[in-house]
Amino acid sequence: MKTDVLIVGAGFAGTSTAFHLSQHFSGSILLIEKEECPGFHASGRNASLVLQSTANRELRQVVAASRTAYDELSEEVGFEPHGSLLLGKKDQLEEIREPDLITSEYRDPQEIYRQVPQLKGHEFEAALWTPSDGVMDISLLLQFYLAGARSRGAELWLNCQLLNIKGEGPYRMETSRGTIEARYLVNAAGAWAQQVARMAGALQVPLSSFKRHLFVLDEVSSLTPSQPFVWSLAQNFYFRPESGGLLISICDEEETTSLEPTVSPDISQALAELVWLELPALRLATQREVWSCFRTKALDDSFVIGWDSAAENFFWVAGLGGHGVGSSWELGRLAAQRFLNPTHTARQPFDPSRFETTLHPELTPQPLLKT
Numbered sequence: 299m300k301t302d303v304l305i306v307g308a309g310f311a312g313t314s315t316a317f318h319l320s321q322h323f324s325g326s327i328l329l330i331e332k333e334e335c336p337g338f339h340a341s342g343r344n345a346s347l348v349l350q351s352t353a354n355r356e357l358r359q360v361v362a363a364s365r366t367a368y369d370e371l372s373e374e375v376g377f378e379p380h381g382s383l384l385l386g387k388k389d390q391l392e393e394i395r396e397p398d399l400i401t402s403e404y405r406d407p408q409e410i411y412r413q414v415p416q417l418k419g420h421e422f423e424a425a426l427w428t429p430s431d432g433v434m435d436i437s438l439l440l441q442f443y444l445a446g447a448r449s450r451g452a453e454l455w456l457n458c459q460l461l462n463i464k465g466e467g468p469y470r471m472e473t474s475r476g477t478i479e480a481r482y483l484v485n486a487a488g489a490w491a492q493q494v495a496r497m498a499g500a501l502q503v504p505l506s507s508f509k510r511h512l513f514v515l516d517e518v519s520s521l522t523p524s525q526p527f528v529w530s531l532a533q534n535f536y537f538r539p540e541s542g543g544l545l546i547s548i549c550d551e552e553e554t555t556s557l558e559p560t561v562s563p564d565i566s567q568a569l570a571e572l573v574w575l576e577l578p579a580l581r582l583a584t585q586r587e588v589w590s591c592f593r594t595k596a597l598d599d600s601f602v603i604g605w606d607s608a609a610e611n612f613f614w615v616a617g618l619g620g621h622g623v624g625s626s627w628e629l630g631r632l633a634a635q636r637f638l639n640p641t642h643t644a645r646q647p648f649d650p651s652r653f654e655t656t657l658h659p660e661l662t663p664q665p666l667l668k669t
């Protein structure tokens with residue numbers, strides 16, 4: 299099999315890049331996914347929140363631009379702009395607030411307790427209301443990107459794992475479905491992006507994966523499906539309605555290299571403690587479900603989008619951290635634009651060459667023992 303572009307990974311990074319690239323690139327595009335369905339890992343197991351007020355200004359712009367697109371596509375991608383309430387200290391909220399880009403306002407605690415009765419008994423200093431945030435149907439969004447890419451000729455191969463790589467554009471790759479030759483390789487492999495980079499002799503971008511759990515609780519009173527999602531920056535939890543119950547995270551973050559999405563033995567106890575101390579209105583709720591998945595972040599907590607400076611014809615779309623849903627439209631658009639207009643400059647936000655060790659010797663791995 300020969301293709302012009304091979305994209306590794308059918309999560310939001312890979313599918314959105316395929317969607318946008320197929321609009322402007324006349325060559326062939328093949329998207330491969332090692333699992334039996336797209337979005338099997340982080341892109342299908344996340345909290346589905348579109349949260350624009352993130353800590354990094356460049357990411358805020360990407361999410362805000364994506365959010366505008368989701369609004370226009372709301373029926374096709376199932377975006378529900380029910381708003382968000384961010385709780386925390388006033389200075390925490392001021393740091394992430396960007397009134398020129400995202401409309402938001404502070405709300406009185408009494409009003410918040412009426413809007414979200416599950417917060418009764420929880421104390422907080424300030425609450426920021428952002429009406430344009432919301433919740434996505436992540437399955438519809440993934441299918442939307444895939445259908446768009448396929449309608450323009452891109453192919454998707456499932457159960458196809460990239461195993462090793464020879465050459466540099468054309469790449470000759472062994473996969474679990476045979477040999478594939480490609481002129482260009484796009485690394486959209488999520489938590490496995492470093493493995494793919496290693497196979498190709500690309501830059502060793504410092505990426506780490508962090509396990510996070512999500513729970514669904516039942517027996518939660520006064521829930522309405524259209525209530526906003528809540529995120530406490532001060533106490534590290536978030537929740538939103540989910541099919542008659544409440545989806546909740548305690549924002550746990552365990553760095554791991556195993557990449558097995560197992561449930562940690564003490565995690566339900568950690569949730570119970572948080573509920574007991576911070577969310578008394580949920581003390582009688584019962585746990586319906588719990589699962590885990592990985593958020594993969596670069597050392598500087600920013601995206602990695604652009605051409606590699608060590609391996610020829612190798613392109614990155616990785617390090618989406620906790621923002622892959624909210625940002626997916628714009629990051630795919632940006633990836634396609636950079637793919638088609640190579641500039642190889644570290645000055646652009648998200649460019650992988652910011653991690654070249656010649657530019658940043660402090661990023662060179664240090665030997666454990668001095669010899």
Ligand SMILES: Cc1cc2nc3c(=O)[nH]c(=O)nc-3n(C[C@H](O)[C@H](O)[C@H](O)COP(=O)(O)OP(=O)(O)OC[C@H]3O[C@@H](n4cnc5c(N)ncnc54)[C@H](O)[C@@H]3O)c2cc1C
Binds near residue numbers: 593625
């Ligand atoms: C618990 C949790 C909650 C989250 N909540 C939110 C949220 O509310 N809002 C938000 O915006 N973001 C959220 N995120 C983050 C979001 O899920 C991720 O940023 C996003 O899904 C990452 O997409 P990706 O395509 O980079 O990775 P993935 O979805 O992991 O896709 C990478 C794909 O590559 C495939 N692959 C890897 N290696 C190979 C290989 N060698 N050959 C073939 N295929 C390969 C994998 O099987 C995988 O399917 C959350 C994440 C977690 C863990």
